[in-house]
Amino acid sequence: MTIIGLVLLILGGLAAINPEAAWKWEVGWKVKDAEPSDAYLLFARISGIIICIVGLVFIFSW
Numbered sequence: 795m796t797i798i799g800l801v802l803l804i805l806g807g808l809a810a811i812n813p814e815a816a817w818k819w820e821v822g823w824k825v826k827d828a829e830p831s832d833a834y835l836l837f838a839r840i841s842g843i844i845i846c847i848v849g850l851v852f853i854f855s856w
Contacts, residue, residue: 799852806845813838 809816817830
């Protein structure tokens, strides 16, 4: 479970620190000259923080 926790921690950290990059990986390559909305960036940042917390729980509880 430690490996899963580390993966979640890394991916969540990337989403929390740079949600624009997460958007490009997920949606940006499908469309040309588009920008993510402010609501999406906020949701991605909050989701990244939650994923980091879940990753820490996985690391320290097992």
